[in-house]
Amino acid sequence: METSKVLYIPPGSITKIIAYLHYKEIDVSPLDGFLLRFIGQPQQGWISIDEPKLTHADFLYKLTTAKAAMKDVTLIPGETTYFFLQDLSNEMNLSLLELKRAYDRLTPLKEGALVPETYKLPLGITEYDAMKLLLNRSSLQMKAWSNKIFGLYNEHKWFQYVTMASVIQKEAASKKEMPLIGSVIQNRLKKGMKLQMDGTLNYGVYSHQKVTAKRIRNDETPYNTYKYKGLPSLPVCNVSFDALKAAIFPAKTDYLYFVKTKNGDHKFTRNYSTHLRYIRRVTK
16 A cells, blocks of 8 residues: 555544545555454544555554654634744755645635644644645634634634734734734724834745834835835734734724834824824933
């Protein structure tokens, strides 16, 4: 038999497992199900096959005894997919090019499709299966969040909130500030003001770069909220549930401006003159 280095075995009866393996084009039959009743119950979850070629009997034995070694891979809130795929490639010894191809094949979203958390992935998993696992798990989590808040899941509406949450994620210095940042975004949008937020320019490869006046002048992408009104057309990064809550339930304020202090948090104000005064204090 030929198979991949690791296989996912779903929970359920032996009959269900044999049907699943057959669906995955693995050379098994109902007779194998009958034999497994004498050999033992197959393991559930990811199992390690190791050898690409082995006998039918060895394969059935592996089903009942093997478990795959798992490795933790963490996506932190606010990180872009560009850098996460690099980390995933290094941690799991996977091809970065193949990970990018799999990601693009499985989702049209450049950013925001992944939920930040620590994932357990089996060593030996393929690039395609890794991305499918991460995206499926993220999709299920987002649907659960949406159903918890709204009682339903509307993908288009949900990702509008993800886009706003990604700006909040990039701008806020803490969870406590997130609803305040959300209120500034909402207030500026209502007044037809440009957002003019540096965080929107920390997309993709620029995730960790300081935004300069030159970047602001030269960046022609929809992420540049100094040049274009409204939110970016796509999320800037992958977002946490706290950022999403702040996008959906922003604080009720009249704030229109904020500036980062020497302590790392922000000063918020509704008046431009006060905002300028705060800026002068920070730059002294």
